[in-house]
Amino acid sequence: MLIRVPKQSTLSENNVTDEAVYRERRSVLKQLGYVGASSLLASTVPLSFAAQAKSTTFQTRPLDFSTSNRASITEKLTPESKVISHNNFYEFGAQKHEPVENAQNFQVNPWQLTISGEVEKPFTLDYEQLFNQYNLEERIYRLRCVEAWSMVIPWLGFQLSEVIKQAKPTSKAKFVAFETLHDPDQMPGQKNRFLGGGIKYPYVEGLRIDEAMNPLSILSVGLYGKTLPAQNGAPIRLVVPWKYGFKSIKSIVSIKLVERMPPTTWNILAPQEYGFYANVNPEVDHPRWSQASERRLTSGGLFSRNRIKTQMFNGYAEEVADMYKGMNLRKNY
């Protein structure tokens, strides 16, 4: 007889916010869409909820997926409304509420994702293939931002390893380099350095090959049962849950297997603050703030007690710690 001992992290579906509850909440928010009225005194109030009420919104559609829920966790989910309105996606504005406001007209179909480099069989996936070439699976992961806030998000996607295996990497493939779409006409942050926070575009990221092949690393094409909203990195993005959020590059057009460690965007901008590995590590502080704890964004207002201890590798040590044996994580931050 098979006795399944649930891992500390096994999931049950009952944590997912009910769609009806979610819709109802949204309509209340729309009616209250007046947060802006208070900008008399505060000009930094988010207009994101009001912005969502606009008629031209980015269309998402439901996806079919299996709920094998490998490596999923059972912590309380961050409500969908927050997942899709609190984003770091500088291509659409450097403030958290800007991507949802500026990304609604983003065209993702047609799309081309190229897998190339040190591989025997380079190939390209078009928009529809992103959704029908691989079995979609739901993974509920923690997302820990380097800015010390975190969420719990039900992603839909497939393992990055499947894509890499299909391309048959050569023995020279030691690293994987990712690149975001570069399209200043569609991405205002790439055109205007004030809006885009002055970072160098296109956004690039990278993983070591063993990190990329780790079963936890996924390419996500959806969240909360539907395709990704533009502001969350539509149509396809990386999710590496044991690393700080900026490693999980959005709106990917190129995955290239390479021999040498590729450059990564935030490391280029501030090498003293952001390393190549960027593993979540409560013991190694960011030069300007502590990484020992984080604020978990779920539901609940001002009085929710949401400051929690940050876990080593964001709680995924069991799955990933082996890859870093013998490495000085203080030096390789």
Place this chain on the structure above:
Amino acid sequence: MQLFRQNKTILLKTVIHCLCLSICSYMYWMAIGDNLGSDPVKEIIHFTGMSTLNVLLLTLLVSPTAKLLKQPWLMQVRRLLGLYAFFFALLHVLNFLFFELQFDFSLFVDEIIDRPYITLGMAAFVIITLLAITSLNSIKRRMGKSWQTLHNYVYLLVLLVCIHFYWSVKSDITEPVIYFLLLFMLLYHRKTKFKRWLKR
């Protein structure tokens, strides 16, 4: 009309009270009900911080306006505005401790020491607290000439608050730059005063 002339100070003060308190309670009500964006803690901290800076700049605007419009009675609302700036600053610090750090006092101390922008912010808070305490008439009388000396620190205070804002911003500095320009205009208006200080 006569009644209005006598009561216009009271009227203006009432308007200030109503505006500050209603906007403030509205924001807290929204934040408590989780209707203030995705991270109400961050929003309420930004709101109280920006309100402090905005009201402080308004406070500095009072005397130039009174002179320009030849309406000396306006000076009577300056202390009230200054106290509201302190009120928002106090909420700002308390919110940081209560909602952001959630009573982790050792982290509070670490943050004040480790993060330059918070160090600066706390220095500004010490100044504004001193100004608020000494705004009482009885203390003001007892302090004599030193009262004015102490209250001239308001200029240093606003400068510290602007730098605190500038350092806290991650990458987009447009807004802090606008505030620096506003501050510069308000200080430039007082250039003769500063020149006099320099001569001494």
